[in-house]
Amino acid sequence: MAPRKPFLLRIDPALWAELEAWAQDELRSVNGQIEYLLRQAVQTRKGAATRRVSSRTNPPESPEPPAK
Numbered sequence: 001m002a003p004r005k006p007f008l009l010r011i012d013p014a015l016w017a018e019l020e021a022w023a024q025d026e027l028r029s030v031n032g033q034i035e036y037l038l039r040q041a042v043q044t045r046k047g048a049a050t051r052r053v054s055s056r057t058n059p060p061e062s063p064e065p066p067a068k
Contacts, residue, residue, distance in 0.1 A: 009034075016030070
C-alpha cells in the first residue's frame with residue numbers, strides 16, 4: 001500500500017458525531033469513512049467533468065420531426 005499523507009482536519013463536533021455514527025454503521029473508522037466519501041466525491045466530479053466535455057464535443061442530435 002502506498003504511504004498516506006497525514007493532515008490536520010478541523011471539523012464541527014456535530015458533523016464528527018454524524019460521521020462517527022455513519023462509519024460505525026458501515027464498519028469503518030471515521031478516517032476510513034472520510035477517505036471513502038472523498039473518493040466517491042472525486043469520482044463523481046470526474047464523471048461530471050467527462051459528461052461536460054463530451055456534451056461540448058458531441059452535441060445532442062436534433063430530434064426527428066413528428067410523424068404525420
